[in-house]
Amino acid sequence: MNTxxxxxxxxxxxTALTACGDDTDYSGGNTDPETTEFELEATYISxxxxxxxxxxxxxxxxxxxxxxxxxxxxxMPAPDEDSADADCAEGEDCGGxxxxxxxxxxxxxxxxxxxxxxxxxxxxxxILDAEGIERAxxxxxxxxxxxxNTDFDGNLAAGAAQNLRIDFRGPLNLHDLIANEDxxxxxxxxxxxxxxxxxxxxxxxxxxxxxDTPAIDALPEIDT
Amino acid sequence: xxxxTWTYALALWITLSACQTQAPQEPQDQxxxxxxxxxxxxxxxxxxRQHLETSLWRPELPYARKxxxxxxxxxxxxxxxxxxxxxxxxxxxxxxxxDVHNDGQNLLPQQLPTxxxxxxxLGKEVFWKMPMRRDAYMEWIAQxxxxxxxxxxxxxxxxxxxxxxxxxxxxxxxxxxxxCGICHGDNGVAGKxxxxxxxxxxxxxFSQALGNTPGTFEDWGPGRxxxxxxxxxxxxxxxxxWGVPHQSHINTSGSIQLHSPAALAVxxxxxxxxxxxxxxRPNRALMWALAIxxxxxxxxxxxxxxxxxxxxxxQTRCAGCHNPQRGYSGDxxxxxxxxxxxxSARSPLRGTGFYKTPSLLGISSGGPYLHDGSQPxxxxxxxxxxxxxxxxxxxxxxxxxxxLQTL
Numbered sequence: 369m370n371t372x373x374x375x376x377x378x379x380x381x382x383t384a385l386t387a388c389g390d391d392t393d394y395s396g397g398n399t400d401p402e403t404t405e406f407e408l409e410a411t412y413i414s415x416x417x418x419x420x421x422x423x424x425x426x427x428x429x430x431x432x433x434x435x436x437x438x439x440x441x442x443x444m445p446a447p448d449e450d451s452a453d454a455d456c457a458e459g460e461d462c463g464g465x466x467x468x469x470x471x472x473x474x475x476x477x478x479x480x481x482x483x484x485x486x487x488x489x490x491x492x493x494x495i496l497d498a499e500g501i502e503r504a505x506x507x508x509x510x511x512x513x514x515x516x517n518t519d520f521d522g523n524l525a526a527g528a529a530q531n532l533r534i535d536f537r538g539p540l541n542l543h544d545l546i547a548n549e550d551x552x553x554x555x556x557x558x559x560x561x562x563x564x565x566x567x568x569x570x571x572x573x574x575x576x577x578x579x580d581t582p583a584i585d586a587l588p589e590i591d592t
Numbered sequence: 593x594x595x596x597t598w599t600y601a602l603a604l605w606i607t608l609s610a611c612q613t614q615a616p617q618e619p620q621d622q623x624x625x626x627x628x629x630x631x632x633x634x635x636x637x638x639x640x641r642q643h644l645e646t647s648l649w650r651p652e653l654p655y656a657r658k659x660x661x662x663x664x665x666x667x668x669x670x671x672x673x674x675x676x677x678x679x680x681x682x683x684x685x686x687x688x689x690x691d692v693h694n695d696g697q698n699l700l701p702q703q704l705p706t707x708x709x710x711x712x713x714l715g716k717e718v719f720w721k722m723p724m725r726r727d728a729y730m731e732w733i734a735q736x737x738x739x740x741x742x743x744x745x746x747x748x749x750x751x752x753x754x755x756x757x758x759x760x761x762x763x764x765x766x767x768x769x770x771x772c773g774i775c776h777g778d779n780g781v782a783g784k785x786x787x788x789x790x791x792x793x794x795x796x797x798f799s800q801a802l803g804n805t806p807g808t809f810e811d812w813g814p815g816r817x818x819x820x821x822x823x824x825x826x827x828x829x830x831x832x833x834w835g836v837p838h839q840s841h842i843n844t845s846g847s848i849q850l851h852s853p854a855a856l857a858v859x860x861x862x863x864x865x866x867x868x869x870x871x872x873r874p875n876r877a878l879m880w881a882l883a884i885x886x887x888x889x890x891x892x893x894x895x896x897x898x899x900x901x902x903x904x905x906x907q908t909r910c911a912g913c914h915n916p917q918r919g920y921s922g923d924x925x926x927x928x929x930x931x932x933x934x935x936s937a938r939s940p941l942r943g944t945g946f947y948k949t950p951s952l953l954g955i956s957s958g959g960p961y962l963h964d965g966s967q968p969x970x971x972x973x974x975x976x977x978x979x980x981x982x983x984x985x986x987x988x989x990x991x992x993x994x995x996l997q998t999l
Contacts, residue, residue: 411668414870422802468728469869476672514674517764531672533871562654582661585654587869588821590727 403575406485408477408524410569410579413531415473417563418538419587423468427540428506469587470509471538473565475579478529487572488522493536494566496580497546502566504545509535534567542586561585615852619837622853623708623888626880630704630711633854634876637671640664640858647848647855655820655847655942659862662870670865673762673873680721680759682752683734683768692760697721704877708884715885718878719782723759723769724860725867729798730756730791731768739797744788744814748780755786762872770867772882775817775830783833783889784957787815792827816965820942826935829965835951837887838919844936844963846924846948857883892954894999902995905988913949913979920999922949931981932962956997970996 420427473493479485490511494502511520514531524530539545543561562583569577615625632639641664648656662669679696699721705711733739734756740747746754755774761767771777778786792812799806808825812818816827828844836856842848848859857880864874897903898916906914914920924946927937937943947963955961960968967973970993977983984992 411672413668413672414662414670414865416870422799422804472869472871474673474871476668514762531674583657585658588866590817590819590821 406479406483406571406576407481408479408485408488408569408571408577410567410577411476411478412579412581413474413476415565415581415584416471416538416587417542417585418471419469419589420538420540421468421589424540426468426470426537428504428537429540430504430545471506471536471587472533473536473567473581473584474514474531474533475567476529476531477524477569477577479524479526482526484526485524485571485576486522488520488524488576489570489573490520490532490534490567491570492566492568493534494568495539495545496564496566497548498563500564503563504539506539506565507537509537511535538586615854619887620708622837623712623884626853626857626884626887627706627708627711629854630877630880633857633880637664637666640854643852643854644858644862646851647858649849650847650944653847653942653944654940658866663858663862663865670862670870670873673865673871675875676723676762676868676872677760678722678875678878680723680757682721682750683756683758685737685740685747685751685753687737690758692758692766696758699878700875705881708888711881711884712888714878715881715883716782718772718882719885720755720771720773720777721757722771722864722874722878722882723757723767723868724771724864726761726767726769729795730770732798732801733794734768739794742790743794743797744786744790745774746779746786746788754780761868776833781892782885784892784954785815785830785832787830787958787960789830790814791817813965815960820939822939822941824935824939826933826939826964828936828963829960831950832892832954832957833886834889834891834953835919835921836889838951839921839948840923841948843942844947845927845939845942845944846946847942847944853883853887856886892957894954894956897995897998900991900995902991902993905984905992906995909984909988909992914952918951920952925949925979930979931977932979933964933966936963952996952999955999 418427477488490508493506493508495504495506497503511532511534512518513520514533520530520532542563546561546563562585564583565581567579567581568575569579615622626633644659644663645651648660650656651660664671678699679692680699681690681692681695681697684690699714699717701714705714733743733745734753740753745756748754755771755777757769757771758766759769773782775786775789776783778784778788790813792809793814796806796809799809808818811825812827815830817830818825818827820826836842836850837853839850840846842850842856842859848855850856857876860879860882861874861876864879865872896916907916913922913925915922924944925948927934927945927947930947932947937945937947950963955970959970959973960966961970961973962978967976967978971989974984974989974992983989
């Protein structure tokens with residue numbers, strides 16, 4: 369009798385402890401309220417952190433207040449012979465050309481699910497250092513479809529994929545932005561600087577996909 | 593016994609598979625091999641990737657890493673970039689505007705060639721008209737005829753600026769691009785280095801017009817270009833292209849191994865992508881055609897005088913590196929063994945510690961000489977003690993110079 373009582377009590381105790389130990393829902397759904405139910409897939413295609421040699425004011429400046437993104441093409445416009453508003457030496461008509469190009473990253477975004485996705489937003493671009501730590505959020509300028517160069521409207525049909533080109537402000541000095549304090553700083557480390565970019569994609573303001581690119585670098589002036 | 597048979601069969605299959613990717617050595621044979629493998633290049637991603645990996649024998653270099661991270665991947669990467677429309681228009685020297693849509697020529701034929709001659713003809717069009725890169729400074733120069741002589745631009749027989757072309761970029765903008773011909777087509781001769789071209793001066797003028805300091809651009813000088821954006825100032829001479837199919841490596845520090853002419857096409861493809869800021873890729877058939885054209889370039893109009901005392905001196909003192917059987921080119925040489933500047937061999941982006949041995953075909957067309965153009969004439973080159981610091985006796989130098997002037 370005592371043995372049976374002990375067995376029953378033990379079983380009840382074990383059941384109680386098990387029931388209290390974990391309240392995770394194993395039903396297969398994601399219970400994180402900040403993550404959407406859409407399963408978007410993003411794949412990295414190409415990218416660079418831009419070139420701001422002749423237009424430092426256009427680059428991302430972590431110390432500047434109001435560093436707000438503005439719309440516009442990632443690359444300075446093609447030559448316009450009538451243009452006289454170039455930012456160049458006084459009296460000189462530079463024809464609207466600059467030795468500048470904003471940063472860009474191109475991705476393929478796919479919706480492998482059964483439902484059309486709307487309100488897709490390239491929410492944030494975060495530059496990572498060598499340890500994978502997010503060092504800065506880089507202002508996004510525009511997100512365009514690469515097939516027709518129109519602005520991405522945030523819609524992606526079920527089963528569809530779309531290449532997107534995201535223009536953003538790159539850092540004036542990539543090395544300085546990602547370097548740690550105890551790192552050596554020399555010409556080689558400046559010219560070899562490269563860093564991954566973390567791309568956060570949301571649907572209806574909920575996390576849908578995070579893509580970490582390989583290390584990418586500034587756009588070289590020349591690299592044949 | 594049965595297991596041994598299967599093992600031998602497997603080994604044989606592996607060997608034969610490897611042999612299928614090995615190209616012949618003679619340029620004309622290389623060209624036929626390329627015609628035979630054109631479809632494979634166009635459709636077989638893994639095959640292209642294999643050639644990329646083999647050619648980038650120093651994968652740790654940033655130059656290699658960028659390409660290995662992005663080209664020929666199973667998923668994503670540069671293969672997914674949109675292709676730039678192969679429609680181009682000339683940049684007229686009289687200042688009359690040209691428009692790609694109204695005046696354009698589609699470089700891509702409706703049907704791809706099936707013969708070496710057909711592919712060569714297509715490659716020739718690509719060489720002179722395909723925008724391999726676009727640069728803001730050159731677009732600015734193209735609008736200013738008063739600067740063209742200063743920077744060494746030439747006009748061709750049709751009244752167009754040689755080496756510049758108008759095209760539509762990935763964003764739908766009409767732009768001016770640089771073709772192979774601007775650097776490697778002096779006076780309309782495909783493969784001949786444009787030693788009068790001063791891209792450094794052009795860049796300096798543009799920087800100054802923007803109110804900026806020209807930096808070290810003016811140090812390049814005519815016929816020289818610093819092709820890397822790194823901490824090392826190492827402008828290199830623009831090269832003749834005639835001996836490329838014989839060379840074991842390309843790029844001054846030999847960072848690309850030419851184990852196969854397919855490696856050349858891959859190199860052109862990635863060169864184009866980087867030259868267009870990683871926003872678009874070229875039509876692959878055009879890059880394959882360009883590679884065939886380079887492999888089969890007409891040799892310079894020279895006649896090496898191999899039955900002379902100078903040729904004997906060459907055979908004794910020079911042929912160990914500059915092999916006459918290989919277009920007077922050779923393998924990599926340890927840079928530290930040479931008297932020439934070590935900078936490029938130590939480039940943080942591409943430096944391998946070696947220099948390629950370039951072909952000497954066409955050297956009689958004029959200097960400067962060595963990878964950095966530090967020797968204005970062949971006489972200066974020999975006086976410097978090239979390659980290892982041991983100048984020749986005067987008699988040998990004299991006869992050798994006579995021979996070199998026939999190459």
